[in-house]
Amino acid sequence: MADSGSSFQRQQPAAFGRLHTFHGGLQLPGHCEVTAATPIAAAGIPPLLILPLQQHIGEPAECQVKQGDYVYKGQVIATAPGPVSVPVHASSSGTVIAVEKRPVPHPSGLQANCVIIETDGRDCYQQPDHTTIDYRHTEPASSCELIQQAGIVGLGGAGFPTSMKLCNRSQPIELLLINAVECEPYISCDNRLLQERAAEVVEGVKILLHVVQPDACIIAIEDHMPQAEQALRTALDAVDASGITVTRIPDIYPSGGERQLIRILTGREVPSQGFPADIGIICQNVGTAAAVYNAIVRQQPLLSRIVTVTGDGVAQPQNMDTLLGTPVSHLIATAGGYTKDVERLLIGGPMMGYTAHTDSMPVIKTTNCVLAVSREEMPAPPPAQPCIRCAKCTDVCPAELLPQQLYWYTRSNNYDAAQDYDLFDCIECGCCAYVCPSHIPLVQYYRHAKTEIWTQEVQKKASDNARNRHESKQRRLARIKQERAERMARKKRALSSDGGGEDAKKAAIQAALDRVKRKQEQASTTPKNTDNLTVAQQQLIDAADKRRQQHPGSKTTD
Amino acid sequence: MEFKTYSSPHLPVSNSVAVMMQRVLLALLPGSICVFWIFGWGIVFNILLASITALTAEAAILKLRNRPAFTTLLDGSALVTAVLLALALPPLTPWWIPVIGSLFAIVIAKQLYGGLGYNPFNPAMAGYVVLLISFPLELTLWSAPGAQLNFLDTLTLVFTGNLPVGQSLDAITLATPMDSIKTRLGLSETLSEIHDSPLLGHFAGAGWEWINLWFLLGGLWLLQTKVIQWQIPAGMLGGLAAIAFVFYVINPDVYTTPLFQLFSGAAMLGAFFIATDPVSASTTPRGRIYYGVGIGLLIYVIRTWGGYPDGIAFAVLLMNMAAPTIDHYTRPRVFGHDDQG
Numbered sequence: 001m002a003d004s005g006s007s008f009q010r011q012q013p014a015a016f017g018r019l020h021t022f023h024g025g026l027q028l029p030g031h032c033e034v035t036a037a038t039p040i041a042a043a044g045i046p047p048l049l050i051l052p053l054q055q056h057i058g059e060p061a062e063c064q065v066k067q068g069d070y071v072y073k074g075q076v077i078a079t080a081p082g083p084v085s086v087p088v089h090a091s092s093s094g095t096v097i098a099v100e101k102r103p104v105p106h107p108s109g110l111q112a113n114c115v116i117i118e119t120d121g122r123d124c125y126q127q128p129d130h131t132t133i134d135y136r137h138t139e140p141a142s143s144c145e146l147i148q149q150a151g152i153v154g155l156g157g158a159g160f161p162t163s164m165k166l167c168n169r170s171q172p173i174e175l176l177l178i179n180a181v182e183c184e185p186y187i188s189c190d191n192r193l194l195q196e197r198a199a200e201v202v203e204g205v206k207i208l209l210h211v212v213q214p215d216a217c218i219i220a221i222e223d224h225m226p227q228a229e230q231a232l233r234t235a236l237d238a239v240d241a242s243g244i245t246v247t248r249i250p251d252i253y254p255s256g257g258e259r260q261l262i263r264i265l266t267g268r269e270v271p272s273q274g275f276p277a278d279i280g281i282i283c284q285n286v287g288t289a290a291a292v293y294n295a296i297v298r299q300q301p302l303l304s305r306i307v308t309v310t311g312d313g314v315a316q317p318q319n320m321d322t323l324l325g326t327p328v329s330h331l332i333a334t335a336g337g338y339t340k341d342v343e344r345l346l347i348g349g350p351m352m353g354y355t356a357h358t359d360s361m362p363v364i365k366t367t368n369c370v371l372a373v374s375r376e377e378m379p380a381p382p383p384a385q386p387c388i389r390c391a392k393c394t395d396v397c398p399a400e401l402l403p404q405q406l407y408w409y410t411r412s413n414n415y416d417a418a419q420d421y422d423l424f425d426c427i428e429c430g431c432c433a434y435v436c437p438s439h440i441p442l443v444q445y446y447r448h449a450k451t452e453i454w455t456q457e458v459q460k461k462a463s464d465n466a467r468n469r470h471e472s473k474q475r476r477l478a479r480i481k482q483e484r485a486e487r488m489a490r491k492k493r494a495l496s497s498d499g500g501g502e503d504a505k506k507a508a509i510q511a512a513l514d515r516v517k518r519k520q521e522q523a524s525t526t527p528k529n530t531d532n533l534t535v536a537q538q539q540l541i542d543a544a545d546k547r548r549q550q551h552p553g554s555k556t557t558d
Numbered sequence: 559m560e561f562k563t564y565s566s567p568h569l570p571v572s573n574s575v576a577v578m579m580q581r582v583l584l585a586l587l588p589g590s591i592c593v594f595w596i597f598g599w600g601i602v603f604n605i606l607l608a609s610i611t612a613l614t615a616e617a618a619i620l621k622l623r624n625r626p627a628f629t630t631l632l633d634g635s636a637l638v639t640a641v642l643l644a645l646a647l648p649p650l651t652p653w654w655i656p657v658i659g660s661l662f663a664i665v666i667a668k669q670l671y672g673g674l675g676y677n678p679f680n681p682a683m684a685g686y687v688v689l690l691i692s693f694p695l696e697l698t699l700w701s702a703p704g705a706q707l708n709f710l711d712t713l714t715l716v717f718t719g720n721l722p723v724g725q726s727l728d729a730i731t732l733a734t735p736m737d738s739i740k741t742r743l744g745l746s747e748t749l750s751e752i753h754d755s756p757l758l759g760h761f762a763g764a765g766w767e768w769i770n771l772w773f774l775l776g777g778l779w780l781l782q783t784k785v786i787q788w789q790i791p792a793g794m795l796g797g798l799a800a801i802a803f804v805f806y807v808i809n810p811d812v813y814t815t816p817l818f819q820l821f822s823g824a825a826m827l828g829a830f831f832i833a834t835d836p837v838s839a840s841t842t843p844r845g846r847i848y849y850g851v852g853i854g855l856l857i858y859v860i861r862t863w864g865g866y867p868d869g870i871a872f873a874v875l876l877m878n879m880a881a882p883t884i885d886h887y888t889r890p891r892v893f894g895h896d897d898q899g
Contacts, residue, residue, distance in 0.1 A: 028569065274894070343561065344568065345561040350567060352567070357562075381571065383629075385633060391843075394843065402842060402889065425895075433567050435572060443567065
């Protein structure tokens with residue numbers, strides 16, 4: 001694959017000139033030669049479409065149809081309740097036969113609410129209301145709204161609502177990164193998409209450029225996809241695509257991971273618990289770019305995606321353009337059915353994908369690969385042996401964790417220590433478990449521990465809430481009691497004096513005595529008959545006083 | 559259709575403990591053959607006795623602990639312990655020495671702590687140190703390079719202690735170069751005086767330099783096949799060479815050259831095969847360097863000023879004790895974090 005490189009000049013903007021590396025990672029066998037060389041086939045319209053209300057990260061969409069409703073292709077059947085959500089559209093026309101819980105693609109084999117549509121095969125399209133407007137003459141925000149209405153989420157696997165990524169950001173974006181790095185073995189849907197529909201991808205990227213207005217734009221592609229790179233460059237040459245650079249990076253798993261890819265291209269690290277936008281970067285998958293093109297230019301919501309159907313358990317491995325909601329069983333049947341010895345069915349790649357216990361579950365927006373394999377291709381894992389602390393896991397961990405320590409702590413349910421060793425920085429890429437000579441299912445331990453910690457946190461939150469409620473009730477009761485007591489005390493004080501202290505008491509007593517005395521005085525003086533005397537009376541009194549002075553011992557008045 | 563469920567990742571496993579141990583044994587082969595070439599049949603008996611004892615003891619203990627004995631024995635770790643211990647023992651030592659040593663290594667140092675993966679000390683070195691302290695005389699029975707006994711005579715000597723008629727133990731055994739240098743330095747001779755001794759070869763002990771060279775070769779192959787990582791051997795050899803260089807520069811009459819240190823005794827065996835025992839070593843990338851350097855420095859200290867001619871075993875056991883602490887203080891910076899831990 002290295003020979004293909006010579007014909008292309010690597011052109012990069014000055015700001016992001018040199019490629020960097022990340023710690024660890026693996027060189028894995030590709031397993032995608034056949035599917036990458038086979039044209040994308042249409043998976044057709046299945047008899048039943050199963051459309052989960054949640055095919056993305058965030059709030060589930062709210063169902064707007066009921067049993068018996070006729071729905072057109074492209075009709076909104078569930079609306080987004082908030083910004084971190086997207087609507088769900090009917091991917092073909094037909095009748096809603098049920099809204100019920102069905103198995104959905106999820107690592108834990110959960111059931112979730114789905115709209116089940118019995119298709120009528122007419123694929124009858126209901127054109128959206130809004131008329132075609134050239135996006136270049138509109139505000140970026142309006143394109144964002146269209147992208148959300150089209151139900152677009154990251155098609156690379158995470159399924160984060162694209163409009164949220166594009167428009168909800170606090171700082172200007174320096175770099176728009178388009179991720180065409182399919183680092184997991186077997187998967188080739190992005191590779192094939194670029195080979196066949198590079199022009200759509202380029203148009204989509206231009207729309208994203210218009211929305212984001214970054215300083216630079218890089219489309220990252222891996223060494224093992226030279227045909228895709230050539231198609232992409234041809235498409236870029238055909239249009240005015242100044243400012244878009246194509247950069248080829250080495251085949252190292254997991255370089256397609258958002259954080260790892262940003263590290264490779266810019267040397268920067270997305271902060272732990274942070275987002276790329278925090279360091280001025282937005283990363284979008286090529287499939288998402290094509291979906292954006294469909295939404296803005298063709299005004300088609302996200303109704304289908306390309307799925308790699310592969311593995312030695314499938315008769316004709318190939319990429320398939322698949323309506324969302326198509327059951328995996330239909331997809332496999334279209335690809336020639338199972339070979340007889342299939343044992344394991346994987347949704348996603350062999351490193352991060354999860355096994356499905358049934359093939360009745362549907363393809364959703366994030367399903368990039370369906371992998372059916374036999375026991376020969378992927379034998380059951382050998383029994384786990386004790387950890388010998390060889391630290392091979394440490395050497396390959398792209399998050400630079402100490403997986404052997406995390407294993408030790410998660411195994412002993414010491415979740416505090418596991419969190420102290422940054423368990424939540426684990427991206428579950430599976431490198432550690434792949435190289436482990438003791439065959440310990442490390443990722444399983446980490447995933448279990450994370451779930452346990454989340455559960456504990458939810459429980460803790462619930463108990464915190466209960467405690468807070470109880471405590472605030474106690475506080476309220478105490479406050480009422482205290483207020484009552486204060487009122488009583490105020491009254492008492494008002495009744496007695498504004499007391500406090502011995503002197504004050506004495507003063508109060510004195511004041512009381514004085515009051516009494518004054519009262520007595522008043523009582524004794526006010527009705528005195530010696531006031532308002534006439535001159536004659538005064539003279540009589542004076543005469544009497546004189547007499548008294550002359551005869552001491554007789555009673556005097558004072 | 560229903561399918562089996564597994565946890566990711568799903569690609570077939572690429573590695574196993576058994577394969578790693580087999581590679582370690584394979585990498586020990588050139589050095590072991592060299593030991594055989596120079597010291598004769600004794601090493602073969604040591605390896606056989608130690609291996610049989612180790613495997614039997616491991617099986618018995620696993621049986622007692624209700625663990626699957628057969629599959630566990632297949633991981634090869636007991637065999638590696640036995641071979642490493644046997645390679646550390648002198649070739650003419652009586653049969654019960656390797657037996658007691660590997661019994662202690664497997665039963666006490668390994669299984670009583672919980673078996674593979676749980677032993678805090680390197681089992682082979684724990685066994686060796688027990689022998690060294692308990693039976694110092696038996697651990698000096700190194701045959702003189704070249705003056706070898708044949709297969710039957712060695713067999714008789716190892717199992718009965720009887721020598722063929724006309725032979726004396728003094729005639730067929732010889733102090734190791736490091737032992738002899740230590741003794742003669744103790745007699746106030748200078749290294750330049752000792753230099754002419756037939757015990758010395760081109761740049762280190764006669765014969766020993768070849769043994770070390772072949773163990774180095776095996777070790778490099780282990781590095782190349784990624785069974786071991788570079789940090790511990792590089793740290794240990796670097797630490798040993800650095801401190802040897804400093805003292806050699808200070809006084810070349812009393813202190814041997816760094817090259818002599820690196821190619822004497824069990825230096826290469828220790829650097830690539832003993833110190834790299836993952837279970838008892840430090841596991842963080844930086845920690846492994848410190849761990850290796852610590853062993854290298856301690857080896858020099860014990861060799862130069864200690865009571866024993868070589869110090870690999872003590873150095874490794876001492877650093878085993880320090881490994882958890884080293885790990886604690888050398889946690890790597892996690893991706894996306896600003897600072898340590």
